[in-house]
Structures are given as C-alpha cells and as structure tokens.
Amino acid sequence: MADPLSADAFLAALRAEGVNVVEHDGWRTHNRNHKGPWGPVHGVVVHHTVSSGSASTVALCRDGYDELPGPLCHGVITKDGSFHLIGYGRTNHAGGGDPEVLRVVADESYDARPPGPHYGNADGTDGNRAFYGWECENLGDGKDPWPDAQLDTIERASAAVCRAHGWSAKSVIGHLEWSDDKSDPRGFTMPWMRDRVAARLGSAPSTPPATPAPTPRYEPFPGSAFFMNGSKAALGKSSPIFTQMGNRLIAKGFGRYYSVGAGPKLGRADVNAYEAYQRSLGFTGEAATWPPGPTSWDKLQVPRS
Template sequence: MATPLTADQILKALRAEGVRVIEVGNWRTHNRNHKGAWGPVNGSIVHHTVTKGTATTVALCRDGHADLPGPLCHGVIAKDGAVHLVGWGRTNHAGGGDGAVLAQVTAESYDVRPTPPTKGNSNGSDGNHAFYGWECENLGDGKDPWPAVQYDAIVRVQAALIRAHRTKGDDWGTDAKSIIGHLEWSNDKVDPRGFPMPQLRTDVAERLAHPANWNPTTSEEDDPMAGITKQDIYDAVWLTDKVPAPADAANAKTNKSWAAQSVLTDLHARVRRMDATTTAQAAAIKALAGQLGAGADTATIVTAVETAIRDAVIHVDVNVNQKEN
C-alpha cells in the first residue's frame, strides 16, 4: 500500500529501467480523478487490448469509447516494446474485482498465484483506485504472438514500478507479488492470454535482483569487458617491459590529463611503423640478394638495410603527424 508515483517519478523509473517511453498528449493530467480517489496503490495489473495496430490501440486506450471513457490505462505496451503513456491518475482499467485478491496482493501473502477470484466487474470491489494499469497490444486470442521485445518491456515496466516504490521506502516486497493479471483480479476476465502470470512475476523478480540498467541478453559473468575501466586498459596496453607508455601519458597513476585517445593515436603510429619496417625489411632482403651476387661486403649490406628502414619509418611519422595536426 503506497501513495502513487508522480508523473516525473514514473518517467524517471521507466527510463532508468531501459524502457522506450512515448508521451502522448496531456497524459500527466489525463485521468478519471473526478470519479474518485486514486490510491493508495497496492499493485499493478497487466491487460491485453484485443486490438490490432499500435496507433489505433493507443488512441482507444487514451480516449476510450462510448460505453467506457478514457483513459483506459496508464500506459500501452506496444508490439515493438515502446510504452505509450496515455494517462496518470485514476483510469478505467481494473473495474470490479475480488476484494480477497486485493487483500492477498496488499499483504503479498499468496504463493504462486492469488486464489481464483469469485467476483467480477459487475459485483466486485473497485480496483481503479488501487492498481496501476498497463494495456499490452495483443488480440488476446491465444494465437497472436508476443514479441520478445514486447514481453521484455512488460517485465521492465513492472520492475520499474516496484523499484521506484522501494526507493520511496514503500513495502512492495521482493518477489513481484504486487503484479497480477486481469484474470487474477476479476472472474470474468481472461487477460493477459499468451503467457502465464507466475512466469512474468518470476522474470520481474529476476530483473529486480540486478541493477536497473541490466540487459538480460548479456551475462554479467560471461562478459569479458564487464567492469573494465580506462585504467585497466591503460595498464594492459602500456605497463609492460616491451611496450613503453607514450610520452604524453607519463605515469598511469599520477597523470590526470591522460585520455584514451592518446593511447589509440600512439598505438596507431606504432602499428604503421611496424608495417613500414616489415615492408622495408622485405625490400632490403631483396636488395641483399642482388648485392651478394655482386660481391658486396657485410657492412655495406647492413648500412643499406638500416637506411631503408629509417627512411620508411620517418616517412610514416611525417604522414601521421600531418594527419594529426
């Protein structure tokens, strides 16, 4: 049980969680507050829209229809993973439901799922004041697919809500039991159809075990660059017996002006010198074979090789400096 997040707080929470947010019109003040209070909030309800097409779906959820005025939710989670915020405050999304379920969600006392609701929209308790509502674009026929990017956005939105309430000091638990489906609230609803709510809660809880910017497609344990800093790269590249640091880097521990690009510039120059050296050596060896045939002495050959390499490297340094300047 908690005071609802403000519009600014939900925006910040969603973006921190990596959600792509689209603000629709005057969503911050678009609500049904004149019909009753919004809050305290006890949880969040996930719905499916029974619609096709994002633009049509967003317009319907914002404006409603003749029998049910909008907004019909707080945000529409589209097929492409974008979250369209259409209202903030009391919205027409939960309708009537089972008060026993509300009690279980508030106390987070249920196991895998709340006890099946025995009341519905016509004879149940008002849920519009007690829940956030998220409509997810889907036909709800059990055949319309749920793209991975959309499901990921659903998980991120619910995790963002819980994380934001924890930041406020609200008791919203650790196992995502504040998140339910519409079918778990009202006995005459079937949404969301296409994925099980216990699995969604498991995935939200998993996300909450990581930082808000966690990307589940990249394993933190397996990522070889995880935790690598600029200092680590500097040490690996320059602090060896064979490769001295560039002159402008001086000491890795004390030089505060060193920047990564100085290492890359220096490394680029070194690679070009090595390439030029190899080319010059090949040319010198070819010349060596010809001179040996003509009876050239060793000193003459060594001087010829050194001169060829020096000229090649100087040429590279001139070109690099000209490009840098």
C-alpha cells in the same frame, strides 16, 4: 499500500529499469481523477487489448470509446516493446474486482496465485483507484504471439514500479486474477511473469545491452611513431595500412610517384607521395615533410584495412 508515485518519479523509475518509454502529449494530466480517487495503490494489473496495430491501439487506449472514456491505462506496451505513456492518475483499466484478491495482493500473502476471484466489473470493489495498469497490444485469442521485446517490457515496467514502492513480484497480477469476468492476459501465465519480475528484482536495475558503436569506416591516425624508425622514415616496414594509404594517395592524384602501385611495405614512393599530398593541403616547411600528421591523415580518409 502506498501513495502513487509522482509522474516524474514514475517516469524515472521506468527509465532506470531500462524501459523504452514513449511520452505522449499531456500524459501527466490525462486521467479520470474527477470520477474518483487515485490511490492508495497496491500493485500492477496486466491486460491485453484485443486489438492489433500499434498506432491504433495506443489511440484507442488514450481516447477510449463512448461506453468507456480514456485513458484506459497508464502505459500501452506495443509489440515492439515500447512503453507508451498515455495517462497518469485514475484510469479506466481495472474496473471492479474481488476484495479478497485486493487484500492478499496488498499483503503479498498468497502462494503461486491469488485466490480465484468471485466478483467482477459490475459488483466488485474499485480497482481503478488501487492499481497501475498496462494494456498490452495483443488479440487475446491465445494464438497471437507475444514478442520477446514486449514480454521484456512487461517485466521491466512491472519491476520498476515494484522496486520504486518496495513491493515484491506478488504485487503484479493479471486482469483475470482480479475480476471473475475477465480472461486477460492470454498467451502467458501470470505466475511465469511474476517469476521473471522476481528474478529482475533480485538484482540492481539493468538496461538492455547497448548497441555496439559502428566500426569506423576510416583508419584512425596511428601516431607519428608508427611511420618512423627513430629519426628516419620506417622504410621497409610492412602493414596493410600502407597499402590503403598508397591507394588513397593514388586516388587523390599522386600516382606519379608510384611505378608499380601501392603495397604493404613502406617505400620511398609512399613518402614522396605523402609529402606532395601534404604540400597540396597548404603545409609548408617541416609540417609538409614525413611523417604524416593527424590533420592530413584524417583528410586522406584511409579505409580500414
């Protein structure tokens, strides 16, 4: 049992756990607090939406419908693994459920599963005040797949809340474990998901692997020493970089210095062509002589070899 996190603390916990959060306008104050209390909170309830299409699913959960006004949860987890923040506070997601389930979840005193619920939406205790809720985009027919990215976000978002409150994975339940007239989520089991959450809670928060930075298109400046042998040009030194450099000098209009084209061995033609190229950029005196400098090199845009 705990007071709900502030909206800012909730958002920070999700991001710290590596959740891909999409914030929707007004989510911090979009709630049903005028209909009853929000908190104390005891855990997370996971749902499926019986819908398809990410945009329409998010809109449905945000706005609700005539018989059940929105928001219908705190976060919508779409197929691509995005966590759409649509409301915060009391939301219409859990409805009525079994008071004994609430007790064992609050105490985290059950084994693999809470006891089977004997109460439902019409006659059960108020769950909207007691749980965070995730609505997950899925048809709920047991056949609609659950992409890895979506399952990963269910795990991460649930672990984020548990970590923030100091709960174990036993504070994460499915709607079917809360209410005797519900079947969601279908397509995976909650003991399996709790095992994933427990494994995550056993370590510090981890974000998804970063996308590697793209390989630069152009050869970075290798430093003046690369082009020199002591105080002289490194004539005869071989490198594919020299071939690419010579080709770029020829493309820039300095091909007259080459009799047979560019090659991997640094030659006098390369030196003469590069010095002419530097003069064309406005360099004078020693600044226009070999070796290349970083400014002229970057402008030449030598492709990576």
